[in-house]
Amino acid sequence: MDSNQAPDIVVGRLPIYLRALTFMGEEGREITSSQELSERLGISSAQIRKDFSHFGEFGKQGTGYEIAYLRDQLKRILQVERMWPVALVGYGDLGHALANYGGFAPKGFEIVAVFDNDPAKIGQQVAGKEVLSIAELATIVRQKKIKVAIMAIPSSAAQQVANMLVDSGIQAILNYAPINISVPHNVRVQDIDPAARLQHMTFYLK
Amino acid sequence: MDSNQAPDIVVGRLPIYLRALTFMGEEGREITSSQELSERLGISSAQIRKDFSHFGEFGKQGTGYEIAYLRDQLKRILQVERMWPVALVGYGDLGHALANYGGFAPKGFEIVAVFDNDPAKIGQQVAGKEVLSIAELATIVRQKKIKVAIMAIPSSAAQQVANMLVDSGIQAILNYAPINISVPHNVRVQDIDPAARLQHMTFYLK
Numbered sequence: 137m138d139s140n141q142a143p144d145i146v147v148g149r150l151p152i153y154l155r156a157l158t159f160m161g162e163e164g165r166e167i168t169s170s171q172e173l174s175e176r177l178g179i180s181s182a183q184i185r186k187d188f189s190h191f192g193e194f195g196k197q198g199t200g201y202e203i204a205y206l207r208d209q210l211k212r213i214l215q216v217e218r219m220w221p222v223a224l225v226g227y228g229d230l231g232h233a234l235a236n237y238g239g240f241a242p243k244g245f246e247i248v249a250v251f252d253n254d255p256a257k258i259g260q261q262v263a264g265k266e267v268l269s270i271a272e273l274a275t276i277v278r279q280k281k282i283k284v285a286i287m288a289i290p291s292s293a294a295q296q297v298a299n300m301l302v303d304s305g306i307q308a309i310l311n312y313a314p315i316n317i318s319v320p321h322n323v324r325v326q327d328i329d330p331a332a333r334l335q336h337m338t339f340y341l342k
Numbered sequence: 343m344d345s346n347q348a349p350d351i352v353v354g355r356l357p358i359y360l361r362a363l364t365f366m367g368e369e370g371r372e373i374t375s376s377q378e379l380s381e382r383l384g385i386s387s388a389q390i391r392k393d394f395s396h397f398g399e400f401g402k403q404g405t406g407y408e409i410a411y412l413r414d415q416l417k418r419i420l421q422v423e424r425m426w427p428v429a430l431v432g433y434g435d436l437g438h439a440l441a442n443y444g445g446f447a448p449k450g451f452e453i454v455a456v457f458d459n460d461p462a463k464i465g466q467q468v469a470g471k472e473v474l475s476i477a478e479l480a481t482i483v484r485q486k487k488i489k490v491a492i493m494a495i496p497s498s499a500a501q502q503v504a505n506m507l508v509d510s511g512i513q514a515i516l517n518y519a520p521i522n523i524s525v526p527h528n529v530r531v532q533d534i535d536p537a538a539r540l541q542h543m544t545f546y547l548k
Contacts, residue, residue, distance in 0.1 A: 147545050151538035215544045233435035243537035308543035324543040331449035332357035337514035337530040338421045
């Protein structure tokens with residue numbers, strides 16, 4: 137089974153399944169079903185079973201899924217049984233919030249370096265780290281073997297910083313600038329644009 | 343043509359098209375094509391034409407799309423030619439960043455009220471607004487006819503606050519808590535979970 141054949145939209149749902157399973161595990165639950173996941177997540181149980189089938193056999197007909205086992209399998213598939221060091225570029229209000237966010241570590245990510253180009257911010261301390269000059273980006277990314285970066289910077293700087301990240305060896309970028317950045321085919325980008333997500337919803341409002 | 347028949351995944355791409363067209367318009371451009379949009383957005387030109395076809399005829403074969411016209415049509419379809427008042431619940435680091443974010447207004451959204459339950463935060467000023475007690479939420483939402491809310495609060499409080507929002511008349515919730523909230527079928531929810539988006543990308547890393 138070549139799991140790289142799973143459609144990207146299916147891959148994008150795996151973290152949502154993992155989130156729900158982790159939550160159920162913390163509730164002390166041991167067994168779940170595609171029906172229960174369906175009710176929790178608003179995804180049809182047939183879709184859930186089909187999504188899982190891309191990656192193997194995780195449950196037996198009629199007995200449901202063992203939560204801890206399925207959770208650990210999803211962690212393995214998503215490669216988050218390990219901790220990924222992350223570079224954060226941009227130490228404005230959003231960068232500050234991200235540097236202090238407690239939600240990354242339990243999911244397999246640790247921001248190990250924070251960069252900005254503002255001399256007034258360079259040298260500040262945040263969550264046990266020092267804000268560094270963007271001029272040090274390539275050196276630190278290589279030294280710490282960082283593959284994942286978060287860009288929390290204005291649109292006007294986004295392409296230039298993305299180029300720097302790619303040149304330094306970054307392979308995955310979480311981009312908060314509301315603009316499409318161009319990267320080589322071997323680099324992954326996910327965009328977070330809250331205004332676009334609000335517009336998605338206003339389509340439906342009466 | 344009943345545009346409500348468009349699949350939700352298509353609706354979700356409209357803000358991305360609108361973003362690209364707005365950007366091209368600001369560059370002084372007048373005409374574009376599905377091919378150019380495809381190159382900018384990494385979505386196939388056939389998919390783009392098919393997405394648009396759910397909502398009408400926006401271009402002529404061989405002459406491309408008039409950028410300003412298509413942009414204005416997308417704004418109308420997404421109902422963002424108007425300004426939506428938005429309630430923000432949660433004034434931690436993330437709430438602070440969102441309250442000060444300049445990217446909402448150009449997209450049709452204005453945060454008009456900020457709520458928290460922490461007495462130390464209530465009464466603080468942010469972006470010309472006062473942080474109000476969550477106890478005032480229902481009154482303010484009704485008074486200002488707010489339909490859209492952003493939740494920037496911990497997971498532990500998310501369902502309770504979501505219930506309050508729904509009871510107050512909110513119809514669309516942008517949820518930053520990394521948990522699935524339950525709402526009635528007539529209420530829309532979009533989740534923003536940066537750790538899940540990072541996990542989506544680590545699936546592909548070598």
